[in-house]
Structure formats: C-alpha cells, structure tokens
Amino acid sequence: MLSKGTRNQYFATICANLSTLIYGLSVGWLSPNLELLLSDATPLSSGVISSSEAGWIGSIGTVGCVVAVLICGWVAEMVGRKAALVLIGVTQLASWVVVLFASDLTMIYAFRILGGFAGGGTFSIVPMFVSEISEDRIRGTLGAILSITCNLGILIGFILCYYLDYYTVTYIALAFCILFSVGCMFLPESPQYLITKEKKERAIESLCFYRGEDDQESSKFLSELARFKDTQSSATKDSNGRVQLHIKDLLSKPTLKGILICVIVMMFHPMSGSVPLITFTDSIFRESGSDLPPATCAMIVAAIQLVGSYVSSVTVDKAGRKVLLITSALGCAICSATMGTYTFLNVVGVDLTYFKWIPVTTLSGLVFITAIGIAIVPFIIMPEILDPRVRGFVITWCLLEFHAVAFMVVKLFPTVVEKFGLYSVMWFFSCCCVAAATFVIFYVPETKGKSFEEITESLDSEKKNVPKRTSLDV
Structure with a gap:
C-alpha cells in the first residue's frame, strides 16, 4: 500500500496533468476536424477552408506555445507554480469557449493559439512542478504521467471527434477545463519554490503534505529541507533580498554541460517525425496507400501511443532515462526508414498488395517507441540536471527552441512531402534519430534515482564527493 506522502504526490501530479489531457484533446481534435473544415459539411459560416489555411491551422498553435513559455515561466518564478497552473486552466477554458462560437477561420486560429498557449504553459510548468514535489525514488514515474495524460487526451480527442458531433465534443472539453481549474486551487505550492521566496513556514507545511510527514524533526525531512535551503542561500540576490540570476550561475562546468544536453535532447521529439504524424494522421495514411480507413488508423496510432507512454511510466525508474532514450531513438530510426522505403516502392510502382499492413504497423511502432522515450524523457531530464537557480530560465529557452522546431517541422511538412515525396521526409527523420x-550514448548521464548533488557530480568529473547534510536550523 502506498504511503500517505506518495498518495499525495500522485494526486497532485494527476491533478496538474489534467491540463496535459486537455491539451492532448485539442491535438486529437485537429486531425479529424481539419477534414471536416475542408469538406462541404464545415460548421463555419464562412465556408470551406483551403489546404494552405489548413496548414496554418495545424501550425499556428506553436505561436501560442512560444508566448506561453515566456509568460507562464515568468508567472511561475514571480508568483508561483500554482498560479501558473491556474493561468493555464483559464486559458484552456477560454480556448474551448472560442471554438464553441467559432463562425469563421479567424476564430479557429484564435482557438488554436489559445490552445497552444495552454499547451506551451503545460509543458513548461507541469514538469517543473512535479519535479519539485517528487521524491527521488519516484520522480521519473511521476514525470512520465505527463506523457500518459497527453496521449490519453489525444486518443479521447480522436474517438470523440469521429463519433460525436462538433459541439458535443466542445462541451465535454469545457467540463474537463472546469475540473482542472478547480482542482489546482486546492494544491499546495511547491516547497522548493516557497523556500526560494523565504517562506519557510509555508514550505514546511507544503513538504509535510507531499511527504506525508507528521514528524518535522525526522532526519529525512530535515535533510530534504537542507538541500532546498543550500540552493537558496547560494543564489545571487538583489538589494531587496530577491533571488536574481547572474551570468556566473550559468558558467560552471556542470551547468554549461546540463544546458547543452537540454538544448539538444529537446530537439529529439520534433525531429523524430511523430509531431507531423499526429497532426496530419489522415493525409499521411492516404499518401502511404494503406487500405484501412484514416479514422481507424488514427485511433490505432493514438491507442498505441498511449500504451507506449504507460510503458515509459513503469520503466523510467527501473530501466533508467538513458536506456529509454537510446532504445526509443534507434526504434524510431528503424520505423521511419521502413516507412520511407515502403512509400518509395509504392511510388515507383512495385506491387505491395501483400504488404498493405506496413504503413499502419510502422507508424504505430514509431509513435509507440517515441512515447516510451524521446517524447517524455527530455521533459523529465531537464529539471533533474539543471541547477534550481537557472532551471526556470533555461527551461523557458529550451521550450522556445522546442516549439520553434516543432512549428517549422509541421509548417514545412506538407510542402516538403509534395515536393520531395513522403519517403524522403521519413528517411530524413530516420537519420535524425x-x-x-x-x-545520448556519449554525452547524456543517467539520472535515475539520483539527487541533484549526485547528478551534478556526474556532469563534472573533477567535482569532489558532495557531503550530505542531515540537519537544518529552521
């Protein structure tokens, strides 16, 4: 049976990740509804949209993502992680209200930008919040819930949009938004954030909740408080005692190496090919020559992606981050290469009658293997290897990079496929993987079950063993 503290950590993580489920729902909404908006049955009074406009609908959400990373990151640092989560909930609620009353393309763009804002905020704040409330032994498992809820949302979005009408889906999404916004109000703030703001009493209360500790004098409890206090006391402060980021905080060897790792691993997911796959699921399966209906293929892919994220959650604290990243990247390379080869043979006229199962199998394999590693592990690694003093700043810029690359990939995907063929694009993704x-093999350290001090040692071969404190005068 789970301890009280563990149950509280799971509860807070699931509650925070309702925002991720709602974002996944908006992603799942996109593929089937793009086909609806392109057809004569469009719900827009302005009429049928063009293929170019459909491309903008698919990619414009990243504009909101970029804005969210800056705004939500600032709110999280100045007001708190909890306030940033509430902001995300309000934005998600507004986005679905907009789509409920959408009558023209401009309102659909607004829905996508607001939804992108909520998504960018979610992937910026939730991993940070979860990392700060988690114990080392289950930090990876709790971090992987982000992927589970996002993929569950995508699957729900596909199913609802294919079997329910346009407006019913919107009402269901609004109900999820209200549930998330209310739930966030009851979560205690991150104890690590409270320590940085020198709110010691509230930090102790918060840590008691997340650890289920009744004894505030236990060595384990005091040791964890000591770690938070050490980080806060060494930070640069202004004349008013507020923590400031100084250039010297970024120049130590472990910090520089951690930043480099974050910058590179954040490109793994958008460059694996899974992002445009989910965005343009219907058209990709038609292009590949699969006999299965696009709706069926889309739901199969989403379900397999969900299974992959679950596998990641139960293995990330056992197999380790590095193993999952390597396995996932190589698996994606094989799947993309296979899909590219199949498409090429189909284009040149080779008889593939007995191999019609390959598109759905390889693309399902691609999203599964992506989900167990490169789709989620980078978001787990980032808060683990970054010094808390620079964590918010570096994560903000890494997420800006992530969304910029995702935008370029999604926006250019239809154009490049039309000009060079789907097979060329899939082969390119394979090389990236x-x-x-x-x-990963040569530069990324293993962080499974390690404290920040131990991870820092692995990033700096010249660093001496870090003494562990067991008490703190509070």
Missing part, C-alpha cells in the same frame, strides 16, 4: 541515439 540515429544522430540522437549517438549523442
């Missing part, structure tokens, strides 16, 4: 696996 091989490069990703190579980088």
Whole structure:
C-alpha cells in the first residue's frame, strides 16, 4: 500500500496533468476536424477552408506555445507554480469557449493559439512542478504521467471527434477545463519554490503534505529541507533580498554541460517525425496507400501511443532515462526508414498488395517507441540536471527552441512531402534519430534515482564527493 506522502504526490501530479489531457484533446481534435473544415459539411459560416489555411491551422498553435513559455515561466518564478497552473486552466477554458462560437477561420486560429498557449504553459510548468514535489525514488514515474495524460487526451480527442458531433465534443472539453481549474486551487505550492521566496513556514507545511510527514524533526525531512535551503542561500540576490540570476550561475562546468544536453535532447521529439504524424494522421495514411480507413488508423496510432507512454511510466525508474532514450531513438530510426522505403516502392510502382499492413504497423511502432522515450524523457531530464537557480530560465529557452522546431517541422511538412515525396521526409527523420541515439550514448548521464548533488557530480568529473547534510536550523 502506498504511503500517505506518495498518495499525495500522485494526486497532485494527476491533478496538474489534467491540463496535459486537455491539451492532448485539442491535438486529437485537429486531425479529424481539419477534414471536416475542408469538406462541404464545415460548421463555419464562412465556408470551406483551403489546404494552405489548413496548414496554418495545424501550425499556428506553436505561436501560442512560444508566448506561453515566456509568460507562464515568468508567472511561475514571480508568483508561483500554482498560479501558473491556474493561468493555464483559464486559458484552456477560454480556448474551448472560442471554438464553441467559432463562425469563421479567424476564430479557429484564435482557438488554436489559445490552445497552444495552454499547451506551451503545460509543458513548461507541469514538469517543473512535479519535479519539485517528487521524491527521488519516484520522480521519473511521476514525470512520465505527463506523457500518459497527453496521449490519453489525444486518443479521447480522436474517438470523440469521429463519433460525436462538433459541439458535443466542445462541451465535454469545457467540463474537463472546469475540473482542472478547480482542482489546482486546492494544491499546495511547491516547497522548493516557497523556500526560494523565504517562506519557510509555508514550505514546511507544503513538504509535510507531499511527504506525508507528521514528524518535522525526522532526519529525512530535515535533510530534504537542507538541500532546498543550500540552493537558496547560494543564489545571487538583489538589494531587496530577491533571488536574481547572474551570468556566473550559468558558467560552471556542470551547468554549461546540463544546458547543452537540454538544448539538444529537446530537439529529439520534433525531429523524430511523430509531431507531423499526429497532426496530419489522415493525409499521411492516404499518401502511404494503406487500405484501412484514416479514422481507424488514427485511433490505432493514438491507442498505441498511449500504451507506449504507460510503458515509459513503469520503466523510467527501473530501466533508467538513458536506456529509454537510446532504445526509443534507434526504434524510431528503424520505423521511419521502413516507412520511407515502403512509400518509395509504392511510388515507383512495385506491387505491395501483400504488404498493405506496413504503413499502419510502422507508424504505430514509431509513435509507440517515441512515447516510451524521446517524447517524455527530455521533459523529465531537464529539471533533474539543471541547477534550481537557472532551471526556470533555461527551461523557458529550451521550450522556445522546442516549439520553434516543432512549428517549422509541421509548417514545412506538407510542402516538403509534395515536393520531395513522403519517403524522403521519413528517411530524413530516420537519420535524425540515429544522430540522437549517438549523442545520448556519449554525452547524456543517467539520472535515475539520483539527487541533484549526485547528478551534478556526474556532469563534472573533477567535482569532489558532495557531503550530505542531515540537519537544518529552521
């Protein structure tokens, strides 16, 4: 049976990740509804949209993501992680209200930008919040819930949009938004954040909740408080005692190496090919020559992606982050190469009658293997290897990079496929995945079950053993 503290950590993590489920729902909404908006049955009074406009609908959400990373990151640092989560909930609620009353393309763009804002905020704040409330032994498992809820939302979005009408789906999404916004109000703030703001009493209360500790004098409890206090006391402060980021905080060897790792691993997911796959699921399966209906293929892919994220959650604290990243990257390379080869043979006229199962199998394999590693592990690693003093700043810029690359990939995907063929694009993604696996093998440290001090040691071969404190005068 789970301890009280563990139950509280799971509860807070699931509650925070309702925002991720709602974002996944908006992603799942996109593929089937793009086909609806392109058809004569469009719900827009302005009429049928063009293929170019459909491309903008698919990619414009990243504009909101970029804005969210800056705004939500600032709110999280100045007001708190909890306030940033509430902001995300309000934005998600507004986005679905907009789509409920959408009558023209401009309102659909607004829905996508607001939804992108909520998504960018979610992937910026939730991993940070979860990392700060988690114990080392279950930090990876709790971090992987982000992927489970996102993929569950995508699957729910596909199912609802294919079997329910346009407006019913919107009402269901609004109900999820209200549930998330209310739930966030009852979560205690991150104890690590409270310590940085020198709110010691509230930090102790918060840590008691997340650890289920009744004895505030236990060595384990005091040791964890000591770690938070050490980080806060060494930070640069202004004349008013507020923590400031100084250039010297970024120049130590472990910090520089951690930043480099974050910058590179955040490109793994958008460059694996899974992002445009989910965005343009219907058209990709038609292009590949699969006999299965696009709706069926989309739901199969989403379900398999959900299974992959679950596998990641139960293995990330056992197999380790590095193993999952390498396995995932190499698996994606094989799947992309296979899909590219099949599409090429189909284009040149080779008889593939007995191999019609390959598109759905390889693309399902791609999203599954992506989900167990490169789709989620980078978000787990980032808060683990970054010094808390620079964590918010570096994560903000890494997420800006992530969304910029995702935007370019999604926006250029239809154009490049039309000009060079789907097979060329899939082969390119395969090469990117091989490069990703190579980088992980030689440069990414294992962080499974390690404290920040132990991870810092692994990033700095010249660093001496870090003494562990067991008490703190509070």
